[in-house]
Amino acid sequence: MLIVSAAAGCAFPNSAAVSEAPSYKPSQVIRPDKRGKVTFYSDGFGDATPDGIVGGPLNDAWFTDPGNDVVGRITANGTYTLQQPVGAAVSDGITEGPDKDIWFTLAGGGVGTLMKNGTLKLFKDSQGSRPHGITTGPDGALWFAQSGGVARVTTQGKFKHFAVADPTAQLQGIVTGPDGNLWVTQNAKGSSFSDQVIRVTPKGEHKSYTVGAGPAWICVGPDKALWFTELAANAIGRLTTGGKYTEYPTNYPGGAPSGIAIGSDRALWFTDFNGRFGLGRVTRAGKMHFYGSHAVGGDELRQIALGPIGAMWFTSYQGVVGIGR
DSSP states (O other), X not given: OEEEEOOOOOOOSSXXXXXXXXXXXOSSOBOOOTTOEEEXXXXXXXXXXXXXXXXXXXXXXXXXXXXXXXEEEEETTSOEEEEEEOSSOEEEEEEEOTTSSEEXXXXXXXXXXXXXXXXXXXXXXXXXXSOOOEEEOTTSSEEEEEBTEEEEEOTTOOEEEEEOSOTTEXXXXXXXXXXXXXXXXXXXXXXXXXXXXXXXOTTSOEEEEEOSSOEEEEEEOTXXXXXXXXXXXXXXXXXXXXXXXXXXXOOOTTOOEEEEEEOTTSSEEEEETTOSSOEEEEOTTOOEEEEOOOSSXXXXXXXXXXXXXXXXXXXXXXXXXXXXX
16 A cells, blocks of 8 residues: 655546646645545556546445456455456446446447346447446436447346437546436547537437537536536536536646546545646635645546545556555
């Protein structure tokens, strides 16, 4: 176990770092704070490449490891108790389903579930392409984002597809909004970053909203608005269900916000894909603080979730490789 305290000073599908925006000037600095103590738990199972993460039903956290094609579990004290080989390529989406089992996306199309009794089931989908985020929908089914659209799958494995974007568009994050619709980020279109968040009804009707560049992961905030990271804009976006958009730049040079989640303190917490500021916290008023995560430098932080002991748990893909708290 490696413990790193912050020093003074809510993942993109490709592994290359995002270039920094030189127009930004730092208005905040990484600072020590009682909230800012970062603990890393090295993965004793082997060469870890964790990505998706979610708080589990038993005061634990679950994560996907696309590099090793496993789904793992870590306890509140940082003990890795399981890394389940999936037998298929694993993607970065993971959630607790309506049945209280763990559901995750498969890179080759479809989803898998790890049931409470330890049974692993895969539901492969030949019609899907590059699935990413997954969430429990307003209708009690699982919904996930993929290339050009979203898909719905029942807990019995029956799929239904909805085209909601250009076929070259890569949809990434997805969440059920307070309005009973699905809200999806369109991270890229073709070879360029996108600037769209899409509202999808349970019937598949959809409407797009223009936001900042490279929207990645998304969550519902304490104000019942949609909050999401803007990887390429180095900012956090907020969108009401009525379509009002606000952007909060990090003003931290070279940052690339990636994962985002609501914390027990009712603020939004987010990770830095580029490892410049490490972890960020933004209030509903847009006030930000940053908490450095660097242990050996070059951290590539992916997703984040509220997990055991009311802390924020996140995945670290480079630098210190493993799960951080």
